[in-house]
Amino acid sequence: MREAxxxxxxxxxxxxxxxxxxxxxxxxxxxxxxxxxxxTIAEQVISGDEKIDDARSACEEHAYSLLxxxxxxxxxxxxxxxxxxxxxxxxxxxxxxLHVAKAARRRHPAPVxxxxxxxxxxxxxxxxxxxxxxxxxxxxxQDVEAARALEDDDDVVxxxxxxxxxxxxxxxxxxxxxxxxxxxxxxxxxxxxADHAVSVAKRVVFVxxxxxxxxxxxxxxx
Amino acid sequence: MREAxxxxxxxxxxxxxxxxxxxxxxxxxxxxxxxxxxxTIAEQVISGDEKIDDARSACEEHAYSLLxxxxxxxxxxxxxxxxxxxxxxxxxxxxxxLHVAKAARRRHPAPVxxxxxxxxxxxxxxxxxxxxxxxxxxxxxQDVEAARALEDDDDVVxxxxxxxxxxxxxxxxxxxxxxxxxxxxxxxxxxxxADHAVSVAKRVVFVxxxxxxxxxxxxxxx
Numbered sequence: 001m002r003e004a005x006x007x008x009x010x011x012x013x014x015x016x017x018x019x020x021x022x023x024x025x026x027x028x029x030x031x032x033x034x035x036x037x038x039x040t041i042a043e044q045v046i047s048g049d050e051k052i053d054d055a056r057s058a059c060e061e062h063a064y065s066l067l068x069x070x071x072x073x074x075x076x077x078x079x080x081x082x083x084x085x086x087x088x089x090x091x092x093x094x095x096x097x098l099h100v101a102k103a104a105r106r107r108h109p110a111p112v113x114x115x116x117x118x119x120x121x122x123x124x125x126x127x128x129x130x131x132x133x134x135x136x137x138x139x140x141x142q143d144v145e146a147a148r149a150l151e152d153d154d155d156v157v158x159x160x161x162x163x164x165x166x167x168x169x170x171x172x173x174x175x176x177x178x179x180x181x182x183x184x185x186x187x188x189x190x191x192x193x194a195d196h197a198v199s200v201a202k203r204v205v206f207v208x209x210x211x212x213x214x215x216x217x218x219x220x221x222x
Numbered sequence: 223m224r225e226a227x228x229x230x231x232x233x234x235x236x237x238x239x240x241x242x243x244x245x246x247x248x249x250x251x252x253x254x255x256x257x258x259x260x261x262t263i264a265e266q267v268i269s270g271d272e273k274i275d276d277a278r279s280a281c282e283e284h285a286y287s288l289l290x291x292x293x294x295x296x297x298x299x300x301x302x303x304x305x306x307x308x309x310x311x312x313x314x315x316x317x318x319x320l321h322v323a324k325a326a327r328r329r330h331p332a333p334v335x336x337x338x339x340x341x342x343x344x345x346x347x348x349x350x351x352x353x354x355x356x357x358x359x360x361x362x363x364q365d366v367e368a369a370r371a372l373e374d375d376d377d378v379v380x381x382x383x384x385x386x387x388x389x390x391x392x393x394x395x396x397x398x399x400x401x402x403x404x405x406x407x408x409x410x411x412x413x414x415x416a417d418h419a420v421s422v423a424k425r426v427v428f429v430x431x432x433x434x435x436x437x438x439x440x441x442x443x444x
């Protein structure tokens with residue numbers, strides 16, 4: 001019985017890891033749609049979001065049935081609850097990739113990004129997708145050290161995000177208010193995506209160590 | 223034993239209702255700090271956020287101990303899980319009020335808002351605080367119809383948010399890019415706050431009816 005239970009927990013972890021992979025791909029494609037003003041790719045991300053929502057529902061239902069049928073305690077209970085929280089964060093990451101894709105679609109065929117901020121978004125895309133892929137590995141390995149190291153990647157995202165603001169706020173900004181508004185919101189979508197990836201990883205630390213490293217909902221209020 | 227359990231669930235609901243009241247007050251004060259460029263009130267919201275975080279931890283710990291000690295099933299299980307999700311949303315609402323207060327502090331003694339958008343924020347503040355207060359009543363009464371009606375208030379917030387964007391994006395906007403960036407982010411904070419309030423209420427519907435009315439993490443991607 002215990003063995004069957006732990007194999008069920010393993011299935012739940014697999015579902016979460018698969019969700020990480022889905023949201024990493026969504027953000028990778030959304031960033032490409034944004035950088036290349038590619039409508040086909042944007043549409044692909046937009047229509048793919050439903051699958052991420054379904055994956056979250058499936059995770060949550062699986063977690064619920066584990067709780068109802070097995071009534072786990074201690075670490076097992078915390079693992080299931082962490083999975084429920086992680087699934088919520090992952091669905092949110094999918095929504096944020098969706099917002100990026102919708103921004104690309106809204107301005108198509110015009111590019112959303114002025115040339116002088118394209119590099120920031122290429123980098124934000126690269127680092128945030130990497131964060132989601134690392135979170136996938138962390139879920140599979142329960143590697144606490146790797147989870148802690150994600151904070152460094154998140155710091156990179158926060159730095160990029162802050163730099164981006166100095167560019168928009170600079171008197172030299174030539175691209176007008178509507179473009180600044182787009183860039184402001186897009187920057188925030190990437191920053192929130194990274195925060196959620198870190199929160200997923202922190203939940204894994206919590207499961208392994210029984211202690212939560214800091215708040216899981218911190219974000220930069222810029 | 224069952225009776226003791228239901229009285230514990232009642233305590234959990236009280237904790238959530240108290241959190242609603244805390245985040246309603248935080249947003250009310252943050253909005254006042256924003257509209258009046260009042261540093262004292264902004265600081266009050268900023269230093270008060272820790273209490274909201276603590277209230278969330280207390281809710282979550284209480285919910286965990288209910289799960290571990292009582293191993294609830296069916297509706298009771300869903301109630302406890304809904305409470306865990308609701309506590310997370312409420313902490314997030316506190317963070318969003320905190321962001322509004324920090325924006326007021328960052329620009330002090332200058333006002334953050336140009337005169338032509340002050341009215342929007344007065345109204346956003348009024349409606350979002352009302353949403354949180356209604357969510358409090360809904361948690362206490364488990365009133366499904368009232369929970370559904372919150373969608374209408376959320377529509378009001380979405381409309382205000384969209385109108386705000388047309389004002390910022392208009393060629394007549396005289397206040398420059400930095401001000402547009404501030405207003406963009408502030409608008410989003412209120413819009414997300416309202417979404418979370420609705421999500422709290424939807425969880426209550428779920429507990430009562432066993433069916434979730436739509437996705438709980440939808441937001442406007444403007």
